[in-house]
Amino acid sequence: MKPLSVPSAAHAGRKPGGNGLGRTASVAPASGADIFAKARQFTRLSEVQAMGLYPYFVPIESSTSTEVVVGGRRIVMVGSNNYLGLNHDPRVMQAAQDAIAKYGTACTGSRFLNGNTDLHERIEARLATLTGKEAALVFSTGFQTNLGVIATLVTKNDVVLIDKLDHASIVDGCRLSAGETIRFRHNDMDDLEAKLRRVRGRAALIVVDGVFSMEGDIVDLPSVVELSAKYDARVAVDDAHSVGVLGPTGAGTAEHFGLTDEVDLIIGTFSKSFASIGGFVAGEGVVIDYLKHHARSEIFSASMPPSACAAVLACIDILEQEPERRLQLWENAERMRKGFRSLGFETGGSVTPIIPVVIGDDLATFEFWKRLFDGGVFTNPVVAPAVPERESRIRTSYSATHTSDQLDFVLDVFARVGKSMGIIS
Numbered sequence: 001m002k003p004l005s006v007p008s009a010a011h012a013g014r015k016p017g018g019n020g021l022g023r024t025a026s027v028a029p030a031s032g033a034d035i036f037a038k039a040r041q042f043t044r045l046s047e048v049q050a051m052g053l054y055p056y057f058v059p060i061e062s063s064t065s066t067e068v069v070v071g072g073r074r075i076v077m078v079g080s081n082n083y084l085g086l087n088h089d090p091r092v093m094q095a096a097q098d099a100i101a102k103y104g105t106a107c108t109g110s111r112f113l114n115g116n117t118d119l120h121e122r123i124e125a126r127l128a129t130l131t132g133k134e135a136a137l138v139f140s141t142g143f144q145t146n147l148g149v150i151a152t153l154v155t156k157n158d159v160v161l162i163d164k165l166d167h168a169s170i171v172d173g174c175r176l177s178a179g180e181t182i183r184f185r186h187n188d189m190d191d192l193e194a195k196l197r198r199v200r201g202r203a204a205l206i207v208v209d210g211v212f213s214m215e216g217d218i219v220d221l222p223s224v225v226e227l228s229a230k231y232d233a234r235v236a237v238d239d240a241h242s243v244g245v246l247g248p249t250g251a252g253t254a255e256h257f258g259l260t261d262e263v264d265l266i267i268g269t270f271s272k273s274f275a276s277i278g279g280f281v282a283g284e285g286v287v288i289d290y291l292k293h294h295a296r297s298e299i300f301s302a303s304m305p306p307s308a309c310a311a312v313l314a315c316i317d318i319l320e321q322e323p324e325r326r327l328q329l330w331e332n333a334e335r336m337r338k339g340f341r342s343l344g345f346e347t348g349g350s351v352t353p354i355i356p357v358v359i360g361d362d363l364a365t366f367e368f369w370k371r372l373f374d375g376g377v378f379t380n381p382v383v384a385p386a387v388p389e390r391e392s393r394i395r396t397s398y399s400a401t402h403t404s405d406q407l408d409f410v411l412d413v414f415a416r417v418g419k420s421m422g423i424i425s
């Protein structure tokens, strides 16, 4: 996108100087080296806003599991990660309310000192069983889980090998770690092997997403596991988009491939299938105990609120009791993938309920997003650097609770917008 150099409204017309209330934000330090310079040079926001195409931080006024109200208008939501559609399930909502009545709204401290409840521990026991691991540890978000696990386990002289399309929280976990980070090409097992060969003999951890969040493809876990055995590396799979989605019981990617025992750590989040917030890691008891007493993002951050814990427990019950939800999710996803492809859209390597529609150019993607939004469909535009240059896309994802009418409506709006913009014929 060409910079239009439109100054951000917050800075336009503001005169330097004091206002009687202390130093104003617009006075640059005398040295000329201003830590805020990058913020003033960030004009992309105002450019896109000026074009009326700004697609982020959309304020939702109310919601159901498949629709949101924005500006008083009902819009079909296909930009969420509500795979099982449980965020408005009456049982989940009731469980959260009951927990507030019993424990209050927050724990006001970290689990380590004063913010641990029996609910946190029940989740850990349930997740250890679900994932087929000895033990599990709950964190306050999935992001913090990756930070804590990687930074704690990968220390000086160790190596962490990550897929180039791994989630930002994995990348940031590597940045926090004192070990060496090596990236391999997306799902490219030859590249992974070449890199493992180079670090042979050093303690190594391979971290992959189970389902890649912007592509909707699945990691080649059988090959990752085979290489990890050959080169004595440990394997961690981030199952944020796979728990509740993949595997005969919804236990995730390892279960999907029948490789539960071969994967050392299963990492997940509660912000998607489990309709809540929080994260977890499951694995060998001794490793979980070590993380519990060393992971800084666990020890120095407040614990998940009890209402969020209770929601997770209710979702695990439903996942176990109602496998038909997962089947419906897959039926909805297949219907949409087929629908997009038959309309002529490019959906990349998607084979899961995450279905990107590749548009190409940034601005065209924002324009496409806006027309979908105006047409009543809520999606996520994803541009570089989150995806490669010229591969900007509209990311869509589906719920078990989307109705056939809603899905047909989404396809109709995509067809209309795609034709009007010349993306499909």
Ligand code: PMP
Pocket (backbone or CB within 6 Å): 141, 142, 143, 144, 146, 167, 169, 209, 213, 238, 240, 241, 269, 270, 271, 277, 278, 279
């Ligand atoms: N890992 C992956 C693959 C994710 O997609 C996300 C969230 N989008 C996270 C981790 C972080 O999870 P949370 O939202 O619980 O912080």
